[in-house]
Amino acid sequence: MFTGIVEELGEVTAVETLGDASRYRLRGPLVTQGARHGDSIAVNGVCLTVVDVEGDEFTADVMAETLNRSSLAALAVGSPVNLERPTPVGGRLGGHIVQGHVDSVGTVLERKTSEHWEIVRIGLPVPAARYVVEKGSITVDGISLTVVDAGPDYFTVSLIPTTLALTTLGTKQPGDPVNLEVDVIAKYVERLLATRDTATRDTAPLTAAGAQDGAPRPEGSTR
Known part of the structure; x- marks a missing residue:
């Protein structure tokens, strides 16, 4: 587990x-x-397995599934990347729970610069937008960020000077891809609610005649 x-x-x-x-x-x-x-x-929010380490460098293999579902395929020699090691048991949860499993690739749409901070608007696929809420958490290229505004196919984040200086978001320009991981808790809640609704339908109370409550009953049966 990572924390972004x-x-x-x-x-x-x-x-x-x-x-x-x-x-x-x-x-x-x-x-x-x-x-x-x-x-x-x-690496940019994608959990990779170390193949070997030599000095201050490490190698990692990236399979086709990861290349197709993330922006790692666009990396080239010289590309900057955000790096984070897993959080040890008992370590500080500085950001939020991050799995390193990219849900979709977003696109930087716009940057608005202020004296001490910057607002970045990022587009994302509509199916992923339902997991993004105002003041909730989202991972962008491995960075745990707070959502400022959430739209039907976009969201905005506010970046402080430290984030701009020490991560790839400091140089990302409109049109650049970014890896997105939504809050896993939202996905679990959605799944559990869907399962609960299905279970409720399947286990509705039975009548004395054996028919589910609300279903047609044999002639002459009683509740």
């Missing part, structure tokens, strides 16, 4: 195409400290 608090701004140092997959080498002096084969590191 980016630990460092890393860099892609090599990209190897492997047919239906890709292998990335990334530089991250902080996140590679103590990292070993099999560990997880979030």
Whole structure:
């Protein structure tokens, strides 16, 4: 599990195409400290498995499913990336619960700059918009952010100077893709409510005649 608090701004140092997959080498002096084969590191909000570590760089394989459902396919040598290690048990939950499982790819639509902060409007697929609520949490390229406004196919976030300086959102321009992960709690609630409604229909009280309450009853039956 991650929390969406980016630990460092890393860099892609090599990209190897492997047919239906890709292998990335990334530089991250902080996140590679103590990292070993099999560990997880979030790259732009995507949970990847470390293949090997050499100095301050690590490699990770990315399968076709991940390339198709995230913006990682657009990475090239020199691309900056947000890096975060998993939160240890007992660690601080600085942002919100982040799985590193991208739900959809959004698009930066607009940036409005102020003296001390910046508003960024991001477009997202309509099916994902139902999970985004005003003042709720959303993960953008691995960054835990608070939603300012939520529209039918967009949302806005307000970025402080620290976020602008230490993450990829400082340089993203209109038209650039970003990985989005909605709050997993919203998805669980939706699923549970749908399951509850189905269970309620399937287990409606039975009458003495064996018919569900509200269903047609055999002639002569009583409640």
